[in-house]
Amino acid sequence: MKQKLKRIPKKVGTKIRSKVIATLLRMRHRAITCKNQILINNFFHDHFDLDYTRHEDVRTVVETMMTACRTHRNRMHAYFKKFPSKEAVLLKPHPDTTEEQWKELCDLFTSEAFMKQSEQNKKNRSKLTVNHAAGSRSFQRTRACMKNQESGNINPAELYKKNYTNKDGIWTSEGAREIYRQCDLEGKTYTEIEVYSEILGKKSGYVRGLGRAVKPPPSSTLTTQSSDLQHQLAKARDEIEAMRAAREKDLQEFAKKQAEMEATLRDHREEQRVEQERIRLEQEERMKREQEHMRVEHEERMQQEQERMRKEQERLRAEISKELEKKMSSVMEKKMSDMSKRLFSQFGGSKR
Incomplete structure (x- = not known):
């Protein structure tokens, strides 16, 4: 690992x-x-x-x-x-x-x-009272290299000196030398992290000189803040739980109302379907009656037309018969007259 x-x-x-x-x-x-x-x-x-x-x-x-x-x-x-x-x-x-x-x-x-x-970074760097000489090597890397192989411990003062002196052992600034002096004194009583926190100053979530990988020691203020935060967190959890319960209740009521609306909608759709079926049947029945009425009227008209045509044919036949009779009677009369004349002429001439 x-x-x-x-x-x-x-x-x-x-x-x-x-x-x-x-x-x-x-x-x-x-x-x-x-x-x-x-x-x-x-x-x-x-x-x-x-x-x-x-x-x-x-x-x-x-x-x-x-x-x-x-x-x-x-x-x-x-x-x-x-x-x-x-x-x-x-x-x-x-x-x-x-x-x-x-x-x-x-x-x-x-x-x-x-x-x-x-x-802005240039201005901030110009305000530094001490400058380290570790280059790109992190403090944690230097710390690991200096750790005592037998005890696994490291003197915080020596670690600070290693990071703030050059290759010739010269301090980068008088401020760094003064901090080393305090570090050397305090290092005999306090732990490494406590020394760095007390001498270099505290910063939330960060130990100056040791990087972000090392957490600072807890303080009374932090403990109080932590307690307050835990209280606020518990209160927030209760509020969230209450909101969740209220939301769950609202969701249940919404689901109930939605089910009622869906049931009402289904009933309305069924009523519409029944009404549409009734209207369709009425329309079909009305169309059937109208078709039957039209068929009867058509048959009556056809019968009347046929009767009229029959009477017209009989009238025409009667007229034609009368005309034929007249013509035949006229022809017969003419023929009879002609025959009478011929007979008269024949019989009258022979008597003479």
């Missing part, structure tokens, strides 16, 4: 240098924390034997990642500052980046927000 934990900074640094982009470099620690689960799952999943559902493990990887990210950004910025202008530096990207990544980094370094923050 210890070997795997020792591999975390190296692995994280490799990942950051190989996959880092300007968007990640722009992010603050708080922004990274808000998205830490996504970043960790994408970058470091299955690389370490850690439980990423635990806040401590997530914080360890995020803190290491942010340190590697800051180191990489500082290296890129130092390279950027060697050139006189943005146009010149764009022509020669850093060997560890692609052209696209380098362009994004140059845009970041020339942005108004970055330059403003850079100036």
Whole structure:
């Protein structure tokens, strides 16, 4: 397990240098924390034997990642500052980046927000009363190298001296020397963390000189605050539980009303279906009656027309018969007259 934990900074640094982009470099620690689960799952999943559902493990990887990210950004910025202008530096990207990544980094370094923050950081560094001489090596790394192999302990004063003196053993400032003197005295009575907290000052969640990996000792104020927070947390939990119960009740009432509305809607739909069926049957019955009435009227009209045509035919036959009789009578009379004349002429001429 210890070997795997020792591999975390190296692995994280490799990942950051190989996959880092300007968007990640722009992010603050708080922004990274808000998205830490996504970043960790994408970058470091299955690389370490850690439980990423635990806040401590997530914080360890995020803190290491942010340190590697800051180191990489500082290296890129130092390279950027060697050139006189943005146009010149764009022509020669850093060997560890692609052209696209380098362009994004140059845009970041020339942005108004970055330059403003850079100036503020310069002012803050100028106000430091002591400066360490450990370089890029973390205090925790120095602490691990100086630890007594037999007892596993380390003198806090010597650790402080190691970090705030140069290779020749010269102090970086008189302020650092004075803090070492206090540290040497206090180190005989207090623990390492207590000495650093008392002499270098306290900061919430952070021990000056030892980094974020070491938690500061609890204070009465913190204990009171913790008690208040626990009370507030319990109160908040009760309120949440009450809200959850009220919400559950509202959901049940809503479900009941919804069921009633659905039942009413079903009844209404059934009534509509029955009414539509009744109307359909009435329309069919009315259409049948109208069709029957039309059929009867049609048959009556047909019968009347046939009767009229029959009478007309009889009338025509009667007229034709009368005409034929008249013509035949006229023809017969004419023939009889002609025959009478011929007979008369024959018989009368012979008598003479």
